[in-house]
Amino acid sequence: MFGMTVNEDQSVAMLSALAQQTRLQIFKTLVAAHAEVPEEGGLAAGALARTLDIAPSRLSFHLKEMLWNGLVTSRRAGRSVIYKANLNAMSALISYLLEDCCAGACDVSVNAAQPHPTTRSEG
Amino acid sequence: MFGMTVNEDQSVAMLSALAQQTRLQIFKTLVAAHAEVPEEGGLAAGALARTLDIAPSRLSFHLKEMLWNGLVTSRRAGRSVIYKANLNAMSALISYLLEDCCAGACDVSVNAAQPHPTTRSEG
DNA sequence: AATATAATTCAATAATTATTGAAATATAGA
DNA sequence: TCTATATTTCAATAATTATTGAATTATATT
Numbered sequence: 462m463f464g465m466t467v468n469e470d471q472s473v474a475m476l477s478a479l480a481q482q483t484r485l486q487i488f489k490t491l492v493a494a495h496a497e498v499p500e501e502g503g504l505a506a507g508a509l510a511r512t513l514d515i516a517p518s519r520l521s522f523h524l525k526e527m528l529w530n531g532l533v534t535s536r537r538a539g540r541s542v543i544y545k546a547n548l549n550a551m552s553a554l555i556s557y558l559l560e561d562c563c564a565g566a567c568d569v570s571v572n573a574a575q576p577h578p579t580t581r582s583e584g
Numbered sequence: 585m586f587g588m589t590v591n592e593d594q595s596v597a598m599l600s601a602l603a604q605q606t607r608l609q610i611f612k613t614l615v616a617a618h619a620e621v622p623e624e625g626g627l628a629a630g631a632l633a634r635t636l637d638i639a640p641s642r643l644s645f646h647l648k649e650m651l652w653n654g655l656v657t658s659r660r661a662g663r664s665v666i667y668k669a670n671l672n673a674m675s676a677l678i679s680y681l682l683e684d685c686c687a688g689a690c691d692v693s694v695n696a697a698q699p700h701p702t703t704r705s706e707g
Numbered sequence: 708a709a710t711a712t713a714a715t716t717c718a719a720t721a722a723t724t725a726t727t728g729a730a731a732t733a734t735a736g737a
Numbered sequence: 738t739c740t741a742t743a744t745t746t747c748a749a750t751a752a753t754t755a756t757t758g759a760a761t762t763a764t765a766t767t
Contacts, residue, residue, distance in 0.1 A: 464693060469605070469608065469609075470605075472608065473602075473603055473604065473605050473608055476599050476602050476603035476608075477603040477604075477724095479596075479599050479603075479681075479685075480596055480599035480600040480602075480603040481596065481600075481724090481725085482592070482593075482596050483725090485592065485595065485596055485599075485685070486592075488685060489684070489685055492685065492686055492687050492689060493687070495689060505743080505744095506743075506744060506745090507742090507743060507744075510744095515726095516726080516727070516728080517743080517744065517745080518726085518727075518728075518729095518744090518745075518746080518747090519725080519726060519727075520744090521744065521745050521746080522724095522725070522726080522745095522746095523725090525745085526724090537733090537734090539734065539735070539743090540733070540734040540735060540741095540742060540743045540744080541734095541742095541743060541744085542743080542744065542745090548686060548689055548690050551681070551685075551686055551690050552690045552691060552692050554681075555678060555681055555682065555690060555692045556692055556693070558602075558674070558677075558678055559678065559692065561612070562602075562608070562611060562612055562615065562674075563615055563671060563674055564615050564616065566615060566618060566671055567671050567674050567675045567678060568675060569675050569678045569679055569682065570587065570679070600754095604754090604755085606755090628713080628714095629713075629714060629715090630712090630713060630714075633714095638756095639756080639757070639758080640713080640714065640715080641714090641715075641716080641717090641756085641757075641758075641759095642755080642756060642757075643714090644714065644715050644716080645715095645716095645754095645755070645756080646755090647715095648715085649754090660763090660764090662713090662764065662765070663712060663713045663714080663763070663764040663765060664712095664713060664714080664764095665713080665714065665715090
């Protein structure tokens with residue numbers, strides 16, 4: 462019913478995960494390949510590495526960084542490992558910034574682009 | 585009329601500024617002392633240092649980090665330097681996360697606490 | 708000018724984070 | 738089992754960021 466929440470330490474960890482160009486790009490790329498359905502959507506590590514043109518070990522390092530704080534999830538599919546953005550975690554972080562950090566004083570005009578029709582509503 | 589916007593590099597810089605416990609606490613403390621009126625609100629460096637119980641040089645280091653990316657502003661008042669949270673910058677960052685990073689797919693239930701009545705509306 | 712207060716800068720060091728390429732692990736298919 | 742593909746781990750190193758205390762700069766008061 463209610464979304465997840467995060468505390469200060471978790472927020473710092475998630476912010477750290479996003480505060481790096483490569484990782485922010487990883488997240489954006491995963492969002493573009495997102496699907497709400499649990500076992501669908503996301504991108505294989507290899508595909509990500511090719512898209513971002515970075516070495517596999519480097520990608521692995523950054524994905525691990527994002528995995529442990531819950532910003533992404535992973536599942537194995539054959540010999541590939543599929544990574545997927547965790548939008549609930551991201552929402553929780555943004556809620557933290559809005560509520561705990563800004564005490565509601567930050568007016569964010571939510572004229573954000575509507576979510577993609579096919580990836581709508583929680584599973 | 586419209587709020588400011590930030591690009592990817594600026595977002596990474598601002599995220600880095602927030603991705604550190606001391607700096608996140610600095611920001612929170614400044615938000616608590618915020619006022620919309622331009623030359624009012626904020627906290628002197630010394631007061632901040634005492635509140636957070638950290639060495640002046642350490643505080644200075646972190647404030648500088650937050651100054652250059654616009655997350656806080658400063659003004660001199662006598663021999664004190666008053667630092668103030670820049671909520672417009674924070675709003676811009678959150679908008680970036682919501683729109684550019686999550687492509688609008690992040691539904692943040694804005695049941696955030698209403699802003700403090702005395703600190704409401706833009707100057 | 709001399710003194711006190713407030714804050715910043717600086718140098719030294721410590722701690723953390725990022726990159727690279729080689730080696731290891733896991734899975735699939737011949 | 739052998740081989741190929743996909744990914745992760747590891748060690749070495751580089752780069753960045755954080756902390757400390759002393760010195761400096763800026764402002765105000767006497």
